[in-house]
Every structure is written in C-alpha cells, then in structure tokens.
Amino acid sequence: MNHDTRTGEIHVPILARVEGEGALDIRIEAGRIEALTLRIFEPPRLFEKLLEGRSSQDVIDSVARICGICPVAYQMSAVAAIESILGVAPSPWVEAMRRVMYCGEWLQSHSLHIHLLAAPDFLGYDSAPAMARDYPDEVxxxxxxQGLGNAIIRTFGGRSVHPVGICPGGFFHAPDSAAMQALRQQLVTGLEEARELIAWTAGLPIPEDDQDFVSVSLRHPSDYPITAGRIVSDRGLDIAPADFEERFREFQVPHSTALHAQLDGHPYLVGPLARLNNNLDRLPEALRQRLDDLGIHFPSRNMFHSIVARAVEMHVALAEALRLTEDYAPAGEPHAETPVRGGVGVGCTEAPRGILWHRYALDGDARVAEARIVPPTSQNQARMEEDLAASLTRFGLERDDDALRLHGEMVIRNYDPCISCATHFLDFHAVRK
Known part of the structure; x- marks a missing residue:
C-alpha cells in the first residue's frame, strides 16, 4: 500500500501487558495520522474525594491502595505533605530508611517492567512466558x-503490597539488626545481577527513534533524586514542589477518565529516562564509567532507551540500599511525636514512573479538607500520544494494521503506564433539551 494514499482506522480495544485498562484508536487519512487517542476508560476511582474527612494516618494507609505496584511512592509523597503541615522534621535515621524502602519499590517495579512487560517486545515475543523458554536465566x-525489592518493602512496611509501616514522623517499627544483616547479604548478590542486567538491556535490539521532548524530574543537591528535591526540566525549569500548580496544568479530554497534563502549555516526560537525562551527574563515577564502557550515552532523546534507564536505576537502588544500611542500628525511637494542627502542604517524590505530587489541606483536627494527587501516568499521557504519532509515522504508516498495532502497543508499554492510578474526580456536565 502506498504511504501517501493510505486511509483507514486501527483500533486496539485492550492494551495487553500494562497495569489497568486502556485502548488506542488511530485514524489515517491520505497517508497521515489525522486522529490518535489513547483512551483510559476505567471508572474514576475518586480517591481524592474518599480522603476527605480522614485523619493523616488514614491518608497514608489509604493512598497505598491506589497502586499495588507502587504503594510506597503514594505513601512517601503523602507523608511528606502531611509532615510539612504538622511541622515535623523526620530524623536522619528515618530519612535514610525511607530512602531504602523506596529503593525497594524502584527495584521491584523496574524489574517487573523490564522482564515481564517490555523485554518481550524488543525480542519479538508476545509474552514473558514465551520469552522465558529462550531466556530462562534472564527471566x-x-x-x-523483583523479589528482593519486595523483601526490602516488607522489612519496613510489614508486607510488600500496600505496606502499613509508615506514619507521620517515621515508622511504626524499626527492623532489628539481624533482619537487616540478612537483607544486606541479598543486596550484595543483587547488585552484581543489576550490573549484568545493564549490559543485557543495552544489548537489546532497541529501535532508533529520537524525538524532541521535555524531561521533567526532581533534582537533589547531592543525591540521585528519590524522596526529595526541586522540580526541574532540561529546558531550564527549576521550582519548588509548592509551585507546581503555577507551571503545570491538568485538563480533561473527552476520551479519557484520567486527566492530561502540560507544562507551560506543552506535553512533557516524567519517569526513568527523564530522571537520568536530568541527573546523569548524580550517578556514582563507577556506574557512569560502566555506561561509557558499554557505549551507552545519556542524555538520550530515544524513548526506547527507557528500558536501559530502568536497569541503571535498579543498580542505583541496590547501591543506595547497601550504602545506607552499612552501619545499621535500629532507632530507639523510630518515629517522632506529631502535633494536631491544620494547614496546607505538598509532597513530591519520584515514583518508579515519575514525579508524584500530593497536596493536602488539613483542618484544625488534622483531618483532610481537600486533597489533590497528580500521578505520573496522567502526566505522561499527552507525551505518549505525541510519541505514538511520531513513532508510528517514522515506523511507516504503509505497513499493515497488525504491524502498526504491535508497534503502537510497544510504544505505550515502554512508558510502563499505571493506568489504574486515575485518582481524580471528573467534572460532570449534562445538557438536556
């Protein structure tokens, strides 16, 4: 079929190997994409409304339920916002151990995505079990x-899914030294496996698909950003999380139950590739040398390099967990006492999929009067649609529907969208005649 004359429609009613339910619709007219929509059609989960009237501890435990893959991220952004309102400064021990716990989430989430969701696309398999027949050791x-990441989360949170260990001011419980020593032995082995994984992902047949996009992430004065930092971009943005709403705008589109987001009126990217693009100088020198030796060059404009960025961040997570637990001793007081008072506060941390921003208004009894949660997947949705249009056009619109469908799914899965994290309450307008 001639590229200049093709006209037709492609529908992907259910996107496979992503968390949640979505669909992709494309209309091609005269060899050009005239309409492309990535539809999120899950019912809105109304979490922001459900939080109203709840105590600060209820908020921390409840937001973990937003996502089974990244519950720690929701808890960490929430507790940061709440502590800013209550005027609580976590101890250095608490800050360090929260970073370790968050590293566990990065580890399990990134490993799940690389091995079970994304790698089959690059290697030409329709599923991870099919890939495992030829790559059993890698799987x-x-x-x-992934199991090691879950073990880290469970050590601090009591369980690996929807953990319950975090409270304002710290943790309910401090792991004992024996448990931490056993965990550290696993971390040492995991670090070497993560080193091997970087080389494996770098050797995958990654398509060449450079694009122009804005990378947005946190940036910390000295560390690779996980639990704190200013919001920056590779185009000069540098703001405090409290100023997020001045530059970022969410808006509703007819085809999605999740809001889209723009920075100064344009799509932007959050997630592992954006973080690495903005924070390459925050990697340990030995790891940067490892990337150079493998011929891996960041910053990158190729979205498909996200799989390599995830492997790099798994190494970062394991190295950080080892560093921060080297001289581990349980805290005598794992959490500080917190006052009861009202106010407004924000928290922003780096979920595996990108910046996760929370804003809470608490009344005088420290109960939620208003909540707003901006998850990374909704921030990436406009960028995903922009990427799909560019990538499919470069791939070749003259190709048959099955080829275009598979490439489109590969582009979407590369973002690791967590579709079920659509937390907003949508405006409803009825026009009756």
Missing part, C-alpha cells in the same frame, strides 16, 4: 531482583 534473574 529468573529478573524475578529474583
């Missing part, structure tokens, strides 16, 4: 690393 390694 087993991925499952071990």
């Amino acid at each position: 087993r390694r991925g499952l071990r690393l």
Whole structure:
C-alpha cells in the first residue's frame, strides 16, 4: 500500500501487558495520522474525594491502595505533605530508611517492567512466558531482583503490597539488626545481577527513534533524586514542589477518565529516562564509567532507551540500599511525636514512573479538607500520544494494521503506564433539551 494514499482506522480495544485498562484508536487519512487517542476508560476511582474527612494516618494507609505496584511512592509523597503541615522534621535515621524502602519499590517495579512487560517486545515475543523458554536465566534473574525489592518493602512496611509501616514522623517499627544483616547479604548478590542486567538491556535490539521532548524530574543537591528535591526540566525549569500548580496544568479530554497534563502549555516526560537525562551527574563515577564502557550515552532523546534507564536505576537502588544500611542500628525511637494542627502542604517524590505530587489541606483536627494527587501516568499521557504519532509515522504508516498495532502497543508499554492510578474526580456536565 502506498504511504501517501493510505486511509483507514486501527483500533486496539485492550492494551495487553500494562497495569489497568486502556485502548488506542488511530485514524489515517491520505497517508497521515489525522486522529490518535489513547483512551483510559476505567471508572474514576475518586480517591481524592474518599480522603476527605480522614485523619493523616488514614491518608497514608489509604493512598497505598491506589497502586499495588507502587504503594510506597503514594505513601512517601503523602507523608511528606502531611509532615510539612504538622511541622515535623523526620530524623536522619528515618530519612535514610525511607530512602531504602523506596529503593525497594524502584527495584521491584523496574524489574517487573523490564522482564515481564517490555523485554518481550524488543525480542519479538508476545509474552514473558514465551520469552522465558529462550531466556530462562534472564527471566529468573529478573524475578529474583523483583523479589528482593519486595523483601526490602516488607522489612519496613510489614508486607510488600500496600505496606502499613509508615506514619507521620517515621515508622511504626524499626527492623532489628539481624533482619537487616540478612537483607544486606541479598543486596550484595543483587547488585552484581543489576550490573549484568545493564549490559543485557543495552544489548537489546532497541529501535532508533529520537524525538524532541521535555524531561521533567526532581533534582537533589547531592543525591540521585528519590524522596526529595526541586522540580526541574532540561529546558531550564527549576521550582519548588509548592509551585507546581503555577507551571503545570491538568485538563480533561473527552476520551479519557484520567486527566492530561502540560507544562507551560506543552506535553512533557516524567519517569526513568527523564530522571537520568536530568541527573546523569548524580550517578556514582563507577556506574557512569560502566555506561561509557558499554557505549551507552545519556542524555538520550530515544524513548526506547527507557528500558536501559530502568536497569541503571535498579543498580542505583541496590547501591543506595547497601550504602545506607552499612552501619545499621535500629532507632530507639523510630518515629517522632506529631502535633494536631491544620494547614496546607505538598509532597513530591519520584515514583518508579515519575514525579508524584500530593497536596493536602488539613483542618484544625488534622483531618483532610481537600486533597489533590497528580500521578505520573496522567502526566505522561499527552507525551505518549505525541510519541505514538511520531513513532508510528517514522515506523511507516504503509505497513499493515497488525504491524502498526504491535508497534503502537510497544510504544505505550515502554512508558510502563499505571493506568489504574486515575485518582481524580471528573467534572460532570449534562445538557438536556
């Protein structure tokens, strides 16, 4: 079929191997994409409304339920916002151990995505079990690393899914030294496996697909950003999380139950590639040398390099967990006492998929009067649609529907969208005649 004359429609009613339910619709006219929509059609979960009237501890425990893959991220952004309102400064021990716990989430989430969701696309398999027949060692390694991430979360949170260990001022419980020593032995082995994983992802047949996009992430004065930092971009943005609403705007589109987001009126990227693009100088020197030796060059304009960025961040997570627990001793007081008072506060941390911004208004009894949560997937949705249009056009609109459908799904899965994190209450307008 001639590229200049093709006209037709492609519908992907259910996107496979993503968290949640979505669909992709494309209309091609005269060899050009005239309409492209990435539809999120899950019912809105109304979490922001459900939080109203709840105590600060209820908020921390409840937001973990927003996502089964990244519950720690929701808890960390929430507790940061709440502590800013209550005037509580976590101790250095608490800050360090929260970073370790968050590293566990990065490890399990990134490993799940690389091995079970994304790698089959690059290697031409329709599923992870099919890929495992030819790559059994690689899949087993991925499952071990994912399990190690879950073990880190469970050590601090009591369980790996929807953990319950975090409270304002710290943790309910401090892991004992024996448990931490056993965990550290696993971390040492995991770090070497993560080193091997970087080389494996770098050797995948990654398509060449450079594009122009804005990378947005946190940036910390000295560390690779996870639990804190200013919001920056590779185009000069540098703001405090409290100023997020001055530059970022969410808006509703007819085809999605999740809001889209723009920075100064344009789509932008959050997530591992954006973080690495903005924070390459925050990687340890030995890791940067490892990337140079493998011929991996960041910053990158190729979205498909996200899989390599995830492997790099898994190494960062394991190295950080080892560094921060080297001289571990349980805190005598794992959390500080917190006052009861009202106010407004924000928290922003780096979920595996990108910046996760929370804003809460508490009344005088420290109960929620208003809540706003901006998850990374909704921030990436406009960028995903922009990427799909550019990538499919470069791929070749003259190709048959099955080829275009598979490439489109590959582009979407590359973002690791967590579709179920659509937390907003949508405006409803009825026009009756």
